[in-house]
Amino acid sequence: MKRQTQKIKEQSVNSDLDKYTNKELAESFVFPSKKSAKQTEEEKEFWEKRRTAFENRSSAKKIYSRLLQLKYQIEDYIKSDDYDERTTFGYFLKEYIHILDKKNNQFASEIDITPTELSQIINSHRKPKENIIIRLEIHSNENIPAITWYRLLEKEKEHEIITDKIMRKSEKAHVKRIAEFSL
Template sequence: MTMKSKSNKDLIEDIEYGLDLRYISKKEQESEAVSLLEARLERIKNLSKDQIIRAKLMQLKLQMEAYVKEPMYDDQNHFSDFLKVYVDTIYSSRSKFAQDINITPIRLSQVINNHRDPKEEFIMKLMIHSEKVYKNVCDFQKRTWYQVYFHEKVCDTMANQEKWRGRLEKEVKLSEALV
Protein backbone atom coordinates (compact mmCIF):
# COMPACT_ATOMS: atom_id res chain seq x y z
CA MET A 1 0.00 0.00 0.00
CA THR A 2 1.46 3.37 -0.97
CA MET A 3 0.62 6.53 0.85
CA LYS A 4 -0.07 9.65 -1.12
CA SER A 5 1.65 12.82 0.01
CA LYS A 6 -0.49 15.25 1.98
CA SER A 7 -0.34 19.00 1.79
CA ASN A 8 0.50 21.05 4.87
CA LYS A 9 -3.12 22.18 5.02
CA ASP A 10 -4.32 18.57 5.15
CA LEU A 11 -1.77 17.69 7.84
CA ILE A 12 -2.76 20.67 9.95
CA GLU A 13 -6.42 19.73 9.58
CA ASP A 14 -5.63 16.15 10.65
CA ILE A 15 -3.68 17.32 13.67
CA GLU A 16 -6.42 19.79 14.57
CA TYR A 17 -9.03 17.06 14.69
CA GLY A 18 -6.76 14.47 16.29
CA LEU A 19 -6.96 12.05 13.38
CA ASP A 20 -4.54 9.24 12.74
CA LEU A 21 -2.40 10.18 9.74
CA ARG A 22 -2.22 6.59 8.51
CA TYR A 23 -5.63 6.81 6.89
CA ILE A 24 -5.65 7.57 3.20
CA SER A 25 -9.29 7.90 2.25
CA LYS A 26 -11.62 10.63 3.39
CA LYS A 27 -14.11 7.93 4.42
CA GLU A 28 -11.59 6.37 6.79
CA GLN A 29 -10.80 9.78 8.27
CA GLU A 30 -14.48 10.59 8.78
CA SER A 31 -15.03 7.22 10.42
CA GLU A 32 -12.07 7.87 12.73
CA ALA A 33 -13.38 11.35 13.52
CA VAL A 34 -16.79 9.94 14.48
CA SER A 35 -15.16 7.32 16.70
CA LEU A 36 -12.99 9.95 18.36
CA LEU A 37 -15.99 12.22 18.95
CA GLU A 38 -17.97 9.34 20.46
CA ALA A 39 -15.07 8.52 22.78
CA ARG A 40 -14.79 12.16 23.85
CA LEU A 41 -18.53 12.38 24.51
CA GLU A 42 -18.41 9.19 26.57
CA ARG A 43 -15.53 10.60 28.60
CA ILE A 44 -17.37 13.88 29.13
CA LYS A 45 -20.44 11.99 30.41
CA ASN A 46 -18.27 10.52 33.16
CA LEU A 47 -16.86 13.84 34.36
CA SER A 48 -18.04 15.20 37.67
CA LYS A 49 -19.62 18.63 37.94
CA ASP A 50 -16.45 19.94 39.61
CA GLN A 51 -14.27 18.63 36.78
CA ILE A 52 -16.48 20.34 34.21
CA ILE A 53 -16.36 23.62 36.11
CA ARG A 54 -12.57 23.42 36.42
CA ALA A 55 -12.24 22.72 32.69
CA LYS A 56 -14.51 25.64 31.80
CA LEU A 57 -12.58 27.97 34.10
CA MET A 58 -9.27 26.90 32.60
CA GLN A 59 -10.67 27.40 29.10
CA LEU A 60 -11.94 30.87 30.07
CA LYS A 61 -8.54 31.82 31.46
CA LEU A 62 -6.81 30.75 28.25
CA GLN A 63 -9.34 32.62 26.10
CA MET A 64 -8.88 35.79 28.14
CA GLU A 65 -5.09 35.55 27.92
CA ALA A 66 -5.26 35.00 24.17
CA TYR A 67 -7.60 37.97 23.79
CA VAL A 68 -5.28 40.44 25.52
CA LYS A 69 -2.35 39.32 23.34
CA GLU A 70 -4.10 39.99 20.05
CA PRO A 71 -5.08 43.38 18.64
CA MET A 72 -8.72 42.65 17.82
CA TYR A 73 -10.18 45.85 16.47
CA ASP A 74 -13.82 45.03 16.72
CA ASP A 75 -16.65 46.42 18.73
CA GLN A 76 -17.60 43.25 20.52
CA ASN A 77 -18.03 43.29 24.27
CA HIS A 78 -15.39 40.82 25.32
CA PHE A 79 -15.29 41.88 28.98
CA SER A 80 -19.00 41.27 29.47
CA ASP A 81 -18.86 38.04 27.44
CA PHE A 82 -16.04 36.71 29.63
CA LEU A 83 -17.87 37.89 32.74
CA LYS A 84 -21.05 36.04 31.67
CA VAL A 85 -19.12 32.81 31.18
CA TYR A 86 -17.33 33.24 34.50
CA VAL A 87 -20.48 33.89 36.52
CA ASP A 88 -22.62 31.31 34.73
CA THR A 89 -19.92 28.65 35.15
CA ILE A 90 -19.67 29.07 38.90
CA TYR A 91 -23.16 30.11 39.97
CA SER A 92 -26.63 28.75 39.43
CA SER A 93 -27.97 32.32 39.52
CA ARG A 94 -26.29 35.64 38.80
CA SER A 95 -27.90 37.22 41.86
CA LYS A 96 -25.85 34.88 44.09
CA PHE A 97 -22.67 36.15 42.47
CA ALA A 98 -23.84 39.75 42.92
CA GLN A 99 -24.47 39.03 46.58
CA ASP A 100 -21.01 37.45 46.97
CA ILE A 101 -19.26 40.56 45.65
CA ASN A 102 -21.66 42.91 47.44
CA ILE A 103 -23.31 44.63 44.48
CA THR A 104 -26.93 44.74 43.43
CA PRO A 105 -28.17 42.22 40.86
CA ILE A 106 -29.29 45.22 38.79
CA ARG A 107 -25.74 46.60 38.68
CA LEU A 108 -24.40 43.20 37.63
CA SER A 109 -27.05 42.91 34.94
CA GLN A 110 -26.19 46.37 33.63
CA VAL A 111 -22.50 45.45 33.34
CA ILE A 112 -23.18 42.05 31.77
CA ASN A 113 -25.62 43.54 29.26
CA ASN A 114 -23.36 46.50 28.43
CA HIS A 115 -25.73 49.14 29.75
CA ARG A 116 -23.00 50.39 32.11
CA ASP A 117 -19.26 50.14 32.28
CA PRO A 118 -17.96 48.40 35.38
CA LYS A 119 -16.63 50.74 38.04
CA GLU A 120 -13.09 50.25 39.22
CA GLU A 121 -14.36 48.83 42.50
CA PHE A 122 -16.38 46.22 40.59
CA ILE A 123 -13.25 45.08 38.73
CA MET A 124 -11.29 44.97 41.99
CA LYS A 125 -13.95 42.77 43.59
CA LEU A 126 -13.97 40.57 40.50
CA MET A 127 -10.19 40.31 40.74
CA ILE A 128 -10.36 39.19 44.39
CA HIS A 129 -13.19 36.77 43.64
CA SER A 130 -11.25 35.25 40.74
CA GLU A 131 -8.16 34.79 42.90
CA LYS A 132 -10.24 32.75 45.34
CA VAL A 133 -11.98 30.73 42.62
CA TYR A 134 -8.86 29.97 40.61
CA LYS A 135 -6.73 29.20 43.67
CA ASN A 136 -7.39 25.47 43.33
CA VAL A 137 -7.87 25.41 39.56
CA CYS A 138 -4.81 26.96 37.93
CA ASP A 139 -2.58 30.01 37.98
CA PHE A 140 -4.70 33.10 37.31
CA GLN A 141 -3.04 36.48 37.07
CA LYS A 142 -4.64 39.18 39.22
CA ARG A 143 -4.43 41.72 36.42
CA THR A 144 -6.32 39.64 33.85
CA TRP A 145 -9.74 41.28 34.30
CA TYR A 146 -8.16 44.74 34.07
CA GLN A 147 -6.22 43.73 30.98
CA VAL A 148 -9.34 42.42 29.28
CA TYR A 149 -11.36 45.52 30.15
CA PHE A 150 -8.75 48.05 29.00
CA HIS A 151 -7.76 46.02 25.95
CA GLU A 152 -11.40 46.08 24.89
CA LYS A 153 -11.53 49.85 25.36
CA VAL A 154 -8.40 50.38 23.23
CA CYS A 155 -9.62 48.03 20.52
CA ASP A 156 -13.08 49.61 20.51
CA THR A 157 -11.57 53.08 20.19
CA MET A 158 -9.38 51.98 17.28
CA ALA A 159 -12.20 50.13 15.55
CA ASN A 160 -14.51 53.14 15.73
CA GLN A 161 -12.17 55.90 14.56
CA GLU A 162 -14.52 56.83 11.73
CA LYS A 163 -17.11 57.80 14.34
CA TRP A 164 -14.95 60.18 16.36
CA ARG A 165 -11.81 61.08 14.43
CA GLY A 166 -13.24 63.61 11.95
CA ARG A 167 -14.98 65.66 14.63
CA LEU A 168 -12.00 65.67 16.99
CA GLU A 169 -9.41 66.24 14.29
CA LYS A 170 -11.00 69.63 13.59
CA GLU A 171 -10.37 70.58 17.23
CA VAL A 172 -6.70 69.60 17.27
CA LYS A 173 -4.15 72.09 15.98
CA LEU A 174 -0.40 72.19 15.83
CA SER A 175 0.61 75.78 16.63
CA GLU A 176 4.34 75.20 16.44
CA ALA A 177 5.95 73.23 13.68
CA LEU A 178 8.28 70.45 14.71
CA VAL A 179 11.22 69.49 12.62
Protein backbone atom coordinates in the same frame (compact mmCIF):
# COMPACT_ATOMS: atom_id res chain seq x y z
CA MET B 1 8.34 39.66 -13.82
CA LYS B 2 6.94 38.17 -10.61
CA ARG B 3 4.41 36.11 -12.54
CA GLN B 4 7.12 34.66 -14.77
CA THR B 5 9.21 33.72 -11.75
CA GLN B 6 6.13 32.17 -10.15
CA LYS B 7 5.39 30.12 -13.29
CA ILE B 8 8.98 28.90 -13.51
CA LYS B 9 8.85 27.76 -9.87
CA GLU B 10 5.53 25.96 -10.43
CA GLN B 11 6.85 24.21 -13.54
CA SER B 12 9.96 23.12 -11.66
CA VAL B 13 7.89 21.69 -8.80
CA ASN B 14 5.47 19.97 -11.19
CA SER B 15 8.28 18.36 -13.18
CA ASP B 16 9.85 17.08 -9.96
CA LEU B 17 6.53 15.57 -8.85
CA ASP B 18 5.96 13.92 -12.23
CA LYS B 19 8.87 11.58 -11.48
CA TYR B 20 6.82 9.78 -8.82
CA THR B 21 3.59 7.81 -8.86
CA ASN B 22 0.63 8.95 -6.79
CA LYS B 23 1.17 6.05 -4.40
CA GLU B 24 4.83 7.02 -3.86
CA LEU B 25 3.82 10.63 -3.22
CA ALA B 26 1.17 9.59 -0.70
CA GLU B 27 3.55 7.26 1.14
CA SER B 28 6.17 9.98 1.37
CA PHE B 29 3.75 12.32 3.19
CA VAL B 30 1.51 9.92 5.10
CA PHE B 31 3.07 7.58 7.57
CA PRO B 32 1.45 4.19 7.26
CA SER B 33 0.08 2.82 10.48
CA LYS B 34 0.37 -0.92 10.78
CA LYS B 35 -1.06 -1.87 14.15
CA SER B 36 -1.55 -5.35 15.35
CA ALA B 37 -4.97 -6.46 16.56
CA LYS B 38 -3.63 -6.34 20.12
CA GLN B 39 -2.44 -2.73 19.72
CA THR B 40 -5.77 -1.72 18.23
CA GLU B 41 -7.62 -3.33 21.14
CA GLU B 42 -5.31 -1.68 23.71
CA GLU B 43 -5.84 1.71 22.09
CA LYS B 44 -9.60 1.18 22.11
CA GLU B 45 -9.50 0.24 25.82
CA PHE B 46 -7.35 3.28 26.60
CA TRP B 47 -9.79 5.67 24.93
CA GLU B 48 -12.73 3.91 26.59
CA LYS B 49 -11.15 4.40 30.05
CA ARG B 50 -10.26 7.98 29.18
CA ARG B 51 -13.85 8.74 28.14
CA THR B 52 -15.25 7.09 31.28
CA ALA B 53 -12.87 9.05 33.52
CA PHE B 54 -13.80 12.27 31.72
CA GLU B 55 -17.53 11.63 32.13
CA ASN B 56 -17.16 10.70 35.82
CA ARG B 57 -15.31 13.84 36.88
CA SER B 58 -16.62 15.56 39.98
CA SER B 59 -18.63 18.74 39.49
CA ALA B 60 -15.77 20.72 41.06
CA LYS B 61 -13.34 19.34 38.47
CA LYS B 62 -15.78 20.13 35.67
CA ILE B 63 -16.10 23.72 36.89
CA TYR B 64 -12.34 24.00 37.28
CA SER B 65 -11.68 22.78 33.73
CA ARG B 66 -14.35 25.08 32.27
CA LEU B 67 -12.92 28.05 34.20
CA LEU B 68 -9.46 27.21 32.93
CA GLN B 69 -10.87 27.03 29.42
CA LEU B 70 -12.51 30.44 29.89
CA LYS B 71 -9.28 31.93 31.21
CA TYR B 72 -7.37 30.71 28.14
CA GLN B 73 -10.14 31.92 25.87
CA ILE B 74 -9.88 35.40 27.39
CA GLU B 75 -6.09 35.40 27.14
CA ASP B 76 -6.17 34.25 23.51
CA TYR B 77 -8.69 36.94 22.68
CA ILE B 78 -6.61 39.63 24.38
CA LYS B 79 -3.48 38.56 22.47
CA SER B 80 -5.23 38.44 19.10
CA ASP B 81 -5.25 41.48 16.85
CA ASP B 82 -8.89 40.91 15.98
CA TYR B 83 -11.70 42.73 17.73
CA ASP B 84 -15.13 41.16 17.96
CA GLU B 85 -17.96 43.37 19.19
CA ARG B 86 -19.73 40.35 20.66
CA THR B 87 -16.85 39.28 22.92
CA THR B 88 -16.97 42.13 25.38
CA PHE B 89 -16.09 42.25 29.05
CA GLY B 90 -19.76 41.59 29.74
CA TYR B 91 -19.79 38.54 27.48
CA PHE B 92 -16.91 36.92 29.38
CA LEU B 93 -18.39 37.89 32.75
CA LYS B 94 -21.69 36.29 31.73
CA GLU B 95 -19.79 33.12 30.72
CA TYR B 96 -17.99 33.14 34.09
CA ILE B 97 -21.30 33.36 35.96
CA HIS B 98 -22.81 30.63 33.75
CA ILE B 99 -19.88 28.27 34.38
CA LEU B 100 -20.37 28.69 38.12
CA ASP B 101 -24.05 27.86 37.60
CA LYS B 102 -25.17 30.97 39.46
CA LYS B 103 -28.07 33.33 38.96
CA ASN B 104 -27.16 36.96 38.37
CA ASN B 105 -28.79 38.03 41.66
CA GLN B 106 -26.82 35.45 43.61
CA PHE B 107 -23.55 36.38 41.92
CA ALA B 108 -24.17 40.11 42.44
CA SER B 109 -24.70 39.41 46.13
CA GLU B 110 -21.47 37.40 46.31
CA ILE B 111 -19.38 40.30 44.97
CA ASP B 112 -21.46 42.93 46.83
CA ILE B 113 -22.97 44.88 43.94
CA THR B 114 -26.58 45.45 43.00
CA PRO B 115 -28.17 43.15 40.42
CA THR B 116 -28.88 46.26 38.33
CA GLU B 117 -25.21 47.21 38.25
CA LEU B 118 -24.25 43.66 37.30
CA SER B 119 -26.83 43.67 34.51
CA GLN B 120 -25.51 46.98 33.19
CA ILE B 121 -21.95 45.63 33.15
CA ILE B 122 -22.97 42.39 31.43
CA ASN B 123 -24.96 44.28 28.78
CA SER B 124 -22.16 46.83 28.16
CA HIS B 125 -24.19 49.78 29.44
CA ARG B 126 -21.59 50.49 32.11
CA LYS B 127 -17.88 49.81 32.48
CA PRO B 128 -16.87 48.08 35.72
CA LYS B 129 -14.83 50.10 38.20
CA GLU B 130 -11.46 48.84 39.40
CA ASN B 131 -12.91 47.56 42.68
CA ILE B 132 -15.27 45.25 40.73
CA ILE B 133 -12.34 43.89 38.72
CA ILE B 134 -10.46 43.18 41.96
CA ARG B 135 -13.54 41.44 43.38
CA LEU B 136 -13.72 39.24 40.28
CA GLU B 137 -10.12 38.18 40.83
CA ILE B 138 -10.81 37.41 44.48
CA HIS B 139 -14.07 35.61 43.64
CA SER B 140 -12.24 33.35 41.16
CA ASN B 141 -9.69 32.55 43.89
CA GLU B 142 -7.15 34.41 41.74
CA ASN B 143 -7.58 31.89 38.92
CA ILE B 144 -8.54 34.74 36.59
CA PRO B 145 -6.33 37.68 37.61
CA ALA B 146 -7.67 41.23 37.77
CA ILE B 147 -5.18 42.27 35.10
CA THR B 148 -6.76 39.78 32.68
CA TRP B 149 -10.20 41.32 33.25
CA TYR B 150 -8.68 44.78 32.94
CA ARG B 151 -7.00 43.94 29.62
CA LEU B 152 -10.41 43.01 28.23
CA LEU B 153 -11.58 46.54 29.00
CA GLU B 154 -8.42 47.97 27.45
CA LYS B 155 -9.03 46.03 24.25
CA GLU B 156 -12.51 47.54 24.02
CA LYS B 157 -11.14 51.03 24.70
CA GLU B 158 -8.41 50.58 22.09
CA HIS B 159 -11.00 49.64 19.48
CA GLU B 160 -13.17 52.59 20.48
CA ILE B 161 -10.25 55.04 20.09
CA ILE B 162 -9.24 53.62 16.72
CA THR B 163 -12.73 53.63 15.23
CA ASP B 164 -14.34 56.77 16.72
CA LYS B 165 -14.13 59.18 13.79
CA ILE B 166 -16.66 61.61 15.27
CA MET B 167 -14.52 62.17 18.37
CA ARG B 168 -11.43 62.66 16.18
CA LYS B 169 -13.23 65.27 14.13
CA SER B 170 -14.49 67.17 17.19
CA GLU B 171 -11.12 67.01 18.96
CA LYS B 172 -9.27 68.26 15.88
CA ALA B 173 -10.90 71.65 16.48
CA HIS B 174 -9.00 71.87 19.80
CA VAL B 175 -5.57 71.38 18.20
CA LYS B 176 -4.11 74.75 17.20
CA ARG B 177 -1.05 73.50 15.38
CA ILE B 178 -0.35 70.14 13.74
CA ALA B 179 3.24 68.84 13.57
CA GLU B 180 4.87 69.48 10.19
CA PHE B 181 6.52 66.08 10.10
CA SER B 182 5.15 62.62 9.61
CA LEU B 183 6.66 59.33 10.73
